Amino acid sequence: MSALPIIGVWLGALALNTWLSRFGTRVTRLAVALIFGATILILWEMIVRIYAVPPVILPAPSQIGASFAANTAILWTDFVQTIIKGALTGWLIGAAAAIATAIAIDRSPFLQRGLLPIGNFVAALPIVGIAPILVMWFGFDWQSKAAVVVVMVFFPILVNMVAGLAATDPMQRDLMATWAAPYGASLWKLRLPTAMPFLFNGLKITTTLALIGAIVAEFFGSPTRGMGFRISTAVGRLDLPLVWAEILVAAVAGSLFYGIVALIEKKVTFWHPSQRPQRG
Amino acid sequence: MTEKTAPWRPGGISLSFGCVLPILSVLLAIIVIWYLAAVWMNATWVRDQAARADAVLTAGDLIRQTLTLDRPVLPAPHQVAAGLWDGVAGQAVTSRRSLVWHGWVTLSATLAGFAIGTAAGILLAVGIVHNRAMDQSVMPWAVASQTVPILAIAPMVIVVMASAGITGLLPKAVIAAWLSFFPVLVGMVKGLRTPDALQLDQMRSWSASPAQVFWRLRLPSSLPYLFASLKVAIAAALVGTIVGELPAGATAGLGARLLSGSYYGQTVQIWAALFAAAILAACLVMLIGWIERLTLTRMGLAR
Numbered sequence: 001m002s003a004l005p006i007i008g009v010w011l012g013a014l015a016l017n018t019w020l021s022r023f024g025t026r027v028t029r030l031a032v033a034l035i036f037g038a039t040i041l042i043l044w045e046m047i048v049r050i051y052a053v054p055p056v057i058l059p060a061p062s063q064i065g066a067s068f069a070a071n072t073a074i075l076w077t078d079f080v081q082t083i084i085k086g087a088l089t090g091w092l093i094g095a096a097a098a099i100a101t102a103i104a105i106d107r108s109p110f111l112q113r114g115l116l117p118i119g120n121f122v123a124a125l126p127i128v129g130i131a132p133i134l135v136m137w138f139g140f141d142w143q144s145k146a147a148v149v150v151v152m153v154f155f156p157i158l159v160n161m162v163a164g165l166a167a168t169d170p171m172q173r174d175l176m177a178t179w180a181a182p183y184g185a186s187l188w189k190l191r192l193p194t195a196m197p198f199l200f201n202g203l204k205i206t207t208t209l210a211l212i213g214a215i216v217a218e219f220f221g222s223p224t225r226g227m228g229f230r231i232s233t234a235v236g237r238l239d240l241p242l243v244w245a246e247i248l249v250a251a252v253a254g255s256l257f258y259g260i261v262a263l264i265e266k267k268v269t270f271w272h273p274s275q276r277p278q279r280g
Numbered sequence: 281m282t283e284k285t286a287p288w289r290p291g292g293i294s295l296s297f298g299c300v301l302p303i304l305s306v307l308l309a310i311i312v313i314w315y316l317a318a319v320w321m322n323a324t325w326v327r328d329q330a331a332r333a334d335a336v337l338t339a340g341d342l343i344r345q346t347l348t349l350d351r352p353v354l355p356a357p358h359q360v361a362a363g364l365w366d367g368v369a370g371q372a373v374t375s376r377r378s379l380v381w382h383g384w385v386t387l388s389a390t391l392a393g394f395a396i397g398t399a400a401g402i403l404l405a406v407g408i409v410h411n412r413a414m415d416q417s418v419m420p421w422a423v424a425s426q427t428v429p430i431l432a433i434a435p436m437v438i439v440v441m442a443s444a445g446i447t448g449l450l451p452k453a454v455i456a457a458w459l460s461f462f463p464v465l466v467g468m469v470k471g472l473r474t475p476d477a478l479q480l481d482q483m484r485s486w487s488a489s490p491a492q493v494f495w496r497l498r499l500p501s502s503l504p505y506l507f508a509s510l511k512v513a514i515a516a517a518l519v520g521t522i523v524g525e526l527p528a529g530a531t532a533g534l535g536a537r538l539l540s541g542s543y544y545g546q547t548v549q550i551w552a553a554l555f556a557a558a559i560l561a562a563c564l565v566m567l568i569g570w571i572e573r574l575t576l577t578r579m580g581l582a583r
Contacts, residue, residue, distance in 0.1 A: 014413070021413040029416050036417035057440055101553050114302030124511070125558045126519045129534075132542030132550050136351065137312050197285045217409035219435070220542050231432060232527065243436050251428040258427035 013039040059241040067241035082227040085142035087215035090149025103163035131217040148217040153206035164198025201266040303482040318356040322346035363552035385533040393456025401464030452524040459520040460513035467509025471502025507572035
């Protein structure tokens with residue numbers, strides 16, 4: 001009998017969404033997605049309460065929220081340590097290095113033919129595994145985390161940037177040659193702008209990688225703060241609400257990071273067909 | 281968040297003959313730099329030892345000693361190769377020191393998780409394509425979830441399942457499945473949607489049933505997308521398994537090997553485990569690439 005309210009809420013939300021999804025306007029689409037998310041949360045809360053699931057297995061959303069509110073100071077230090085110092089610094093350095101490398105090897109087809117397959121290959125490898133080595137080299141603090149992030153984001157961005165620099169068509173390059181444009185001018189005015197959509201694709205892919213690298217590297221040793229440190233120690237103390245609060249922070253930070261990069265992309269590549277406002 | 285430029289495909293290796301020389305020279309350059317770095321990074325330790333023993337080091341001595349240290353800061357390539365060879369061929373396959381054994385522990389969990397995640401992803405994608413309510417409910421969350429570092433939940437899954445009495449292969453497979461689920465779902469939805477209105481109209485004019493439209497049009501045209509996301513998914517599944525082996529208590533698997541190496545300062549062991557993981561990932565991605573080529577060639581879809 002205790003399952004009846006759960007099934008009731010589920011069927012009600014399902015019926016509501018089925019009805020709403022027939023309209024297909026922007027507002028109803030948003031509403032459908034939000035209702036789905038809210039339903040999951042409500043069902044989660046109901047299941048935990050009705051069946052008295054112990055919080056060491058699965059804490060209820062309300063418990064997670066309470067833990068979040070009670071530990072904002074801890075969560076903020078962890079956020080600064082892992083996301084700002086570790087992930088963001090590493091991502092910026094890695095992206096700058098990858099862009100610089102791509103431009104440096106731009107004039108050498110030989111190097112490109114050699115580096116691209118290797119870059120593609122390395123991008124598929126479990127690079128996180130390099131974390132214990134870099135923690136040994138750079139110490140326990142954020143520098144080693146940033147180093148892991150640099151290595152993780154370097155190759156995806158490099159591969160995308162090289163592909164982007166090669167994306168001009170012969171007609172455009174001929175036009176630059178007709179105007180007697182020197183290498184620098186055609187790079188700056190034609191090929192870098194053309195490469196931007198590719199570059200931002202790489203930058204967006206790597207936002208998640210940067211967070212993963214920074215968090216996982218902390219499992220191999222860290223000072224007594226940081227999201228990875230907190231997750232592994234709180235799991236050890238079976239303080240699951242705090243773990244979930246950290247995961248919530250990681251999720252929000254990941255979405256924000258991606259969103260900010262996507263926003264910058266919109267400003268920079270406003271001319272690209274995919275960014276123009278769609279009509280109809 | 282629509283995909284407009286997607287040149288990045290992990291493992292999208294196309295080897296043509298003109299590439300061999302450049303690749304070899306880049307590899308050679310990497311090895312040379314590696315040796316130089318090994319000498320440079322290990323030199324401090326060797327000099328300290330020599331100063332303590334009041335010995336005079338010639339340049340030759342210095343180089344020889346930096347490349348043969350027991351616990352170097354950076355092991356030289358031949359030391360890693362020796363460690364890898366010893367781990368793969370020098371030990372009995374059932375031994376705890378054998379990389380084959382550890383690799384198999386990791387591989388089995390990866391494959392189990394990959395199979396579960398892929399099956400779930402494909403099933404949900406089929407549901408999403410055929411049900412508008414499901415599409416509008418699930419898809420925004422599935423796409424948004426790709427910006428979330430899901431890997432962070434790995435230690436929690438391991439510990440929670442261990443406290444519920446479940447250990448061994450299953451918790452790691454759950455993480456691997458979770459990580460391979462989303463790329464397959466997103467890729468498969470995109471693939472199943474590739475048939476355009478013209479093709480769907482054609483099927484209608486042949487009065488094809490929904491099942492026929494699915495099996496003869498939608499599924500075949502989704503395969504290139506499926507294989508592309510399978511390659512991403514298996515790499516993610518392997519990373520998930522390795523990270524799942526990190527929390528304390530795990531004694532088997534390449535991740536545990538990495539962790540114990542970092543505890544005891546056994547750098548050669550870390551590098552050997554790392555290379556074993558890299559070779560495993562490369563083999564898995566190439567295996568899928570091979571199946572992809574075989575399937576698409578038989579279907580006449582190969583480029």
